[in-house]
Amino acid sequence: MRLLHHIPRRLLVSLVLLLLFSVPWWTLLGSPLSWPDPMLLVxxxxxxxxVLGLPVLMILGHGAAQRDAAAALGDTMLGTAWLLFSWSVIGNLGGLVLLAAGVPDPARSRIVAVSVLVAVVVLLGWGMFEARRVPRVRELDVVLPRLGAGLDGLRLVVVTDTHFGPIDRAGWSTKVTDTVNALHPDIACHAGDLADGPVEKRRHQVDPLAKVHAELGKFYITGNHEYFGDAAGWIDHMASIGWQPLHNLHEVVCRGGDRLVIAGVDDPTGVGLLLGHGPDLSAALSGADPELPVVLLAHQPKQVTEAVAAGVDLQISGHTHGGQIWPFRYLVRLDQPVVAGLSRHGERTQLYTSRGTGFWGPPLRVFAPSEITVLTLRAPGA
Incomplete structure (x- = not known):
């Protein structure tokens, strides 16, 4: 991954586009297939x-112009291209099996081409449904050895990576809010990547979250995508609709005579982009009783390194989307220590990585379902 940083950006984008489209072209239209000339030309x-239109749409949609129609079309085209590329590679591996079985060309290549095309069409339909549906609820007990008995059974509901953007999902936002409230959270958390774009353009999709009810508090941190848009604006807006931003801060919640620290840090992307932003765990825990258990909201799983050093009991992260469109999860794993689920790090720290509640970019989820997570905190021996 570090080697990629030394390749000029335009050259890298050109190489990726060439690879992304050339493999499907060869698989679906290449010479072994011997399609009629008109079909090949079209x-x-x-x-x-x-190839020419995708970068134009992405620039119009995600550049300074921020044209939502172009962004939605470009994102969908990008997801389709990824599926075509991935399943073309898989199809060609299957073609080797057919070759070993003695199936000759062009029959062999046509079997591969048709199989790839059918698989992609089916996955596009299914992936769009999965992306736009109200996420499934995932429930998990997490034992924290330092948790007091008075806090045993505390229900912490997590949403993250909602990525409200060019496709209007205000209705979906209301349904997510209703689902969260039906889970009766003691604490509600949004672990970052709230929206893509400025407050004035996306607030109508975010505002249903104001109706989330949680007796002990609602907490929000920035993800990397806030820093591509309007992080300061989103911090202020979330505060205005009743969510407590944890901008390198902590709060102490109490129940049954026992206390728990809920801390949050900025996403690392804030460093150098916005004055005074960037993760500072020392500042976030400043003044906290070191004997109390700590739940930390940190958008990226790789921030767990600092959490371990600070003795955090549980870190909650998102960012990975569980890979969102398989097999992208294997590329995500090159950058993050965990793609999804509960994991242990060091002697004390546990990390829960959510697959995310929404989607970014391509409106697709393939073998990486979205989730609303209920983490029930358990005291030892309870």
Whole structure:
């Protein structure tokens, strides 16, 4: 991954586009298939238009112009291209099996091409449904050895990576809020990547979250995508609708005579982009009783290194989306220590990595379902 930083950005983008589209072109239209010339010409023209059009749409949609229609179309095209590329690679591996079985060309290549095309069409339909549905609820007990008996059974409901953006999901936001409230959270958390874009453009999608009810508090931290838009604005807006931003801060919650520290840190992307932003765990825990258990909200799983050093009991993260569109999870794993689920780090620290509640970019989720998470904290021996 470090080697990629030494390749000029435009060259890297060009190489990725060439790879992303050339493998599917060869799989679906290449010479072993011996398709009729008109089919080959039309298919090639579609691929050329896609190669030229995708970067234009992404610039119009995610650049300074911020045109939502272009962003939605470009993101969908990007997801389709990834599926075509991934399943073309898988299909060609299957073609080797057919070759070993003695199936000749062009029959072998046509079997591969048709299989890939059918798989991609099915996964596109299913992936769009999975992305737009109200997420499944995932419930998990987490034992914290330092948790007091008065806090045993505390229900902490997590949403993260909602990524409210160019596709209007205000109705979905209301349904997510209703689902969270039906879970009766003691504490509600949003672990970052709230929205893509400025407050004035996305607030109508975010505002249903104001109706989330949690007796002991609602807490929010920034993700990396806030810093691509309007992090300061989102911090202020979430505070205005009743969520407590933990901008390198902590709060202490109490129940049954026992106390728990809820801390939050900024995403590392804030460093150098916004004055006074960036993760500072020392500042977040300043003044906290070191004997109390600590639950830390930190957007990226790799921030667990600092959590371990500070003796944090449980870190809650998102960011990975569980890979969102398989097999992208294996690329995510190159950058993050965990892609999804509960894991242990060091002697004390546990990390829960959510697959995320929404989606970013391509409106697809393939073999990486979204989630609303209920973490029930348990005292030892309870």
């Amino acid at each position: 298919g090639t023209a579609v691929f050329v238009l896609a």
